[in-house]
Amino acid sequence: MIEQALTGLWYGFSVAFEPQNLMWCFVGVLVGNMVGVLPGMGPLATISILLPLTFGMKPVGAILMLAGVMYGAQYGGAICSILLNLPCHPPHAVTCLDGFPMTKQGRGGVALAVTVFSSFVGASWGITEMIFLSPILVKVALEFGPAEICSLMLLGLLAGSTLARGSPVKGVCMTVLGLLLGGVGSDLETGQQRFTFGLAELDDGVELIALALGLFGIAEFMTSVNQTGSINTQYAKIRLRDMRPTREDMRRSVGPMIRGTLVGSLCSLIPGTGPTIASFVAYATEKKISKTPEKFGTGMIEGVVCPETSTHSSVQGDFIPTMSLGIPGDAVMALLLGALIIQGIVPGPQLINQHPDIFWGLVASFWIGNILLVLLNVPLIGIWVKMLAIPYKFLYPSAMFFVCIGVYAANNDFFQVGEVVVIGILGYVLLRLGFHPAPILLGFVLGPRFEENFRRAMLISRGDLLTFVERPISAVFVGLCVLLIGVQLYVRLKGGKADVYLPPEKALHPGAEQEAATRQPAPAPLSADATRGATR
Amino acid sequence: MKHSLLYKRDFYAGGLMMLFGLFAAVNGPRYTLGTLMHMGPGFLPTTLGVILILLGIAIAANAATAKEGEDEEGILPEHPQWLAWGCILASPLAFILFGKFGGMIPGTFMCVFVAALGDRDATWRGVTILAAVVTFFGVMLFHYLLKIPMPVLKWGFQ
Numbered sequence: 001m002i003e004q005a006l007t008g009l010w011y012g013f014s015v016a017f018e019p020q021n022l023m024w025c026f027v028g029v030l031v032g033n034m035v036g037v038l039p040g041m042g043p044l045a046t047i048s049i050l051l052p053l054t055f056g057m058k059p060v061g062a063i064l065m066l067a068g069v070m071y072g073a074q075y076g077g078a079i080c081s082i083l084l085n086l087p088c089h090p091p092h093a094v095t096c097l098d099g100f101p102m103t104k105q106g107r108g109g110v111a112l113a114v115t116v117f118s119s120f121v122g123a124s125w126g127i128t129e130m131i132f133l134s135p136i137l138v139k140v141a142l143e144f145g146p147a148e149i150c151s152l153m154l155l156g157l158l159a160g161s162t163l164a165r166g167s168p169v170k171g172v173c174m175t176v177l178g179l180l181l182g183g184v185g186s187d188l189e190t191g192q193q194r195f196t197f198g199l200a201e202l203d204d205g206v207e208l209i210a211l212a213l214g215l216f217g218i219a220e221f222m223t224s225v226n227q228t229g230s231i232n233t234q235y236a237k238i239r240l241r242d243m244r245p246t247r248e249d250m251r252r253s254v255g256p257m258i259r260g261t262l263v264g265s266l267c268s269l270i271p272g273t274g275p276t277i278a279s280f281v282a283y284a285t286e287k288k289i290s291k292t293p294e295k296f297g298t299g300m301i302e303g304v305v306c307p308e309t310s311t312h313s314s315v316q317g318d319f320i321p322t323m324s325l326g327i328p329g330d331a332v333m334a335l336l337l338g339a340l341i342i343q344g345i346v347p348g349p350q351l352i353n354q355h356p357d358i359f360w361g362l363v364a365s366f367w368i369g370n371i372l373l374v375l376l377n378v379p380l381i382g383i384w385v386k387m388l389a390i391p392y393k394f395l396y397p398s399a400m401f402f403v404c405i406g407v408y409a410a411n412n413d414f415f416q417v418g419e420v421v422v423i424g425i426l427g428y429v430l431l432r433l434g435f436h437p438a439p440i441l442l443g444f445v446l447g448p449r450f451e452e453n454f455r456r457a458m459l460i461s462r463g464d465l466l467t468f469v470e471r472p473i474s475a476v477f478v479g480l481c482v483l484l485i486g487v488q489l490y491v492r493l494k495g496g497k498a499d500v501y502l503p504p505e506k507a508l509h510p511g512a513e514q515e516a517a518t519r520q521p522a523p524a525p526l527s528a529d530a531t532r533g534a535t536r
Numbered sequence: 537m538k539h540s541l542l543y544k545r546d547f548y549a550g551g552l553m554m555l556f557g558l559f560a561a562v563n564g565p566r567y568t569l570g571t572l573m574h575m576g577p578g579f580l581p582t583t584l585g586v587i588l589i590l591l592g593i594a595i596a597a598n599a600a601t602a603k604e605g606e607d608e609e610g611i612l613p614e615h616p617q618w619l620a621w622g623c624i625l626a627s628p629l630a631f632i633l634f635g636k637f638g639g640m641i642p643g644t645f646m647c648v649f650v651a652a653l654g655d656r657d658a659t660w661r662g663v664t665i666l667a668a669v670v671t672f673f674g675v676m677l678f679h680y681l682l683k684i685p686m687p688v689l690k691w692g693f694q
Contacts, residue, residue, distance in 0.1 A: 053682060056682075167595075169591055169594055169595055169598075170549065170595065172591060173553050173588065173591045173592070173595070176557075176584050176587055176588045176591065177553075177556060177588065179580075179584055180556070180560050180581060180584050180585070180588070183580060183581050183584075187567070187577035189577070190568070190576070190577050192567050192568070192577045194567055194577055194578075194581060195560075195563065195581070218624060218625070218628075221624050222617075222620075222621050222624055222625075223613075225617055225620040225621070225624065225654055225655065226615075226617050226620050226654075226655060226656045227617075392655075393652065393655035393657060393658065393662075394652075394666055396624070396651065396655075397627070397647075397648045397649075397651035397652035397663075397666060397667070397670070398648065398666075398670050400624065400627045400628070400647060400648065400651040401631075401644055401647050401648050401651075401670055401674055403628070404627070404628050404631040404635075404643075404647050405631075405644070405674065405678055405684065407628075408631075408635070408684070408686065409678070409682075409684045412684075412685050412686070414632045414635065414636055417628050417631060417632050417635075418628070418629075418632060420628055421625055421628045421629060424624075424625065425625065428621075429552070430552075432545075432611055432612070432613070433545055433546075433548055433549035433552060433611065434545055434546065434549055435549065451580050454575075454580070455575045458572055458573055458575055459573060459574065462573050463571060463572035463573030463574075464572075465572065
């Protein structure tokens with residue numbers, strides 16, 4: 001097994017080192033790193049904008065680049081948090097708590113250097129996990145029948161919607177809405193048109209890119225417009241000389257790095273708990289373990305290292321279920337999966353054997369990309385910080401153009417541009433009503449495959465719903481679903497708020513940055529008993 | 537007035553979900569429902585619709601019973617940006633209209649122009665310059681480099 005994985009990895013490097021793929025990987029991480037720094041532009045919007053541009057590319061190059069944006073953005077987000085106290089990217093919000101005080105003490109460079117290094121450690125572990133775990137998972141998953149696939153998807157969808165931000169019930173609502181949206185268009189088996197309102201353009205379903213850009217582009221711009229204050233960059237001047245950590249810093253970072261890696265990889269194994277939850281759990285754990293928990297929030301290097309390591313470990317780990325089972329853990333993964341589907345590649349356990357170039361090329365590109373990011377991050381920090389001076393009033397109109405042309409390029413049709421407006425309005429209304437639209441994407445991408453497998457399972461079992469609990473593997477997944485819901489209900493009935501360890505909405509938004517930059521770092525959103533995810 | 541049900545955000549959230557669910561549940565059976573063994577295309581949408589209605593009721597009921605002053609955020613943000621929202625939503629429409637009628641250059645220009653008007657510090661001059669710059673680079677990138685099949689400049693539909 002191990003030998004097989006190493007041969008695969010060797011092959012992957014030969015794919016990833018092809019000049020073209022290497023170039024796309026570089027472009028991906030560079031763009032990702034840039035948008036990671038910019039507030040108001042997340043990896044989701046960026047990947048959806050870039051998605052139509054990848055249609056002309058080979059699938060390997062496309063997925064390498066899009067994945068590069070994803071993990072490149074994680075490196076950028078840390079810069080934002082540490083130097084500017086802008087918690088604009090949820091996974092890095094918690095890094096502000098100790099990262100910015102360090103910057104104020106003139107140790108921002110050290111914080112960044114340690115972050116870059118620990119990120120690399122976390123990511124490396126995540127990739128190693130992927131190399132050795134995926135083939136095992138695939139071996140198991142290849143035995144799955146439609147019933148097992150179905151209940152596994154159900155578990156993925158439930159976890160993705162209930163463990164993410166906000167109220168679990170609302171999350172499930174979004175997933176169901178996504179499943180419904182995924183059903184728009186021609187029915188797979190009978191070809192009947194569903195919910196097309198007689199519009200021929202909707203026969204192929206709602207366009208994935210229009211959905212993603214409406215929900216995470218337009219709705220996001222509507223939230224951020226005229227809300228951003230000027231960005232305080234007075235602490236952001238970092239010289240290379242400032243970045244050398246002391247021996248003491250190194251010594252203090254080792255423990256948190258290991259713990260962060262563990263938390264991150266655990267979180268990536270539980271479907272639905274992405275990097276955001278990983279980083280918050282990691283911070284809470286570190287605070288609990290520390291001998292001086294009261295010093296957290298005043299510039300403790302542990303408080304920077306641990307969440308950052310876990311974020312990266314979890315980001316890379318998130319690719320495991322996505323690539324080996326075809327079950328995405330969060331919206332970004334769903335989007336990447338959608339990109340594969342658009343390229344005509346069916347995600348699922350057979351991917352690793354049918355398209356080894358994609359799987360192993362991607363894994364190998366992770367190493368290359370992460371090394372590139374470490375090298376890039378140091379000299380580019382100055383440039384990225386300068387880019388922050390670009391006011392939002394220039395940023396969002398330009399982004400609107402990219403949204404429009406991107407959606408147009410998907411089908412060379414103006415209809416989808418109209419679609420994006422409608423979805424944008426829907427997305428903004430949902431945001432205002434306290435929904436988080438990310439699970440919509442999850443449901444949307446999985447929807448058609450869920451329906452297909454559900455029908456097949458029912459056909460095989462002659463319409464007996466009990467088949468899902470009679471088959472042992474499927475029963476385990478269903479059991480986990482029940483457990484998941486049970487725990488959520490229990491937490492709720494006990495009166496605990498489900499998302500205690502996530503910061504209030506406002507703190508995550510650029511709108512709050514002015515406040516946050518002038519005041520002391522926001523009061524810690526973490527309560528001591530907030531390690532729900534870790535203790536479970 | 538704050539305690540009135542009508543001011544509760546979740547009340548509307550649940551209502552909206554019920555509405556979506558109702559739409560799916562009512563329209564689903566119009567496509568063949570089939571049996572559990574041979575499911576028709578209408579089966580899953582109808583089921584999902586019913587689930588959505590139930591979840592909507594749960595959210596709304598929760599809002600109705602929730603204590604006062606708990607996590608209350610208005611439906612509209614503190615400073616509604618009607619103009620900016622309008623501009624952002626009109627921007628793709630401008631892209632469609634001018635893109636269809638005049639090609640990529642007018643489409644891009646108007647798209648950026650309209651969107652940029654939404655900013656509170658927007659000036660006619662600044663907006664025009666921004667739109668011109670984005671148009672120049674946009675056309676370079678998307679027409680000459682990426683070869684998106686959209687005419688650069690044309691006149692009239694067709």
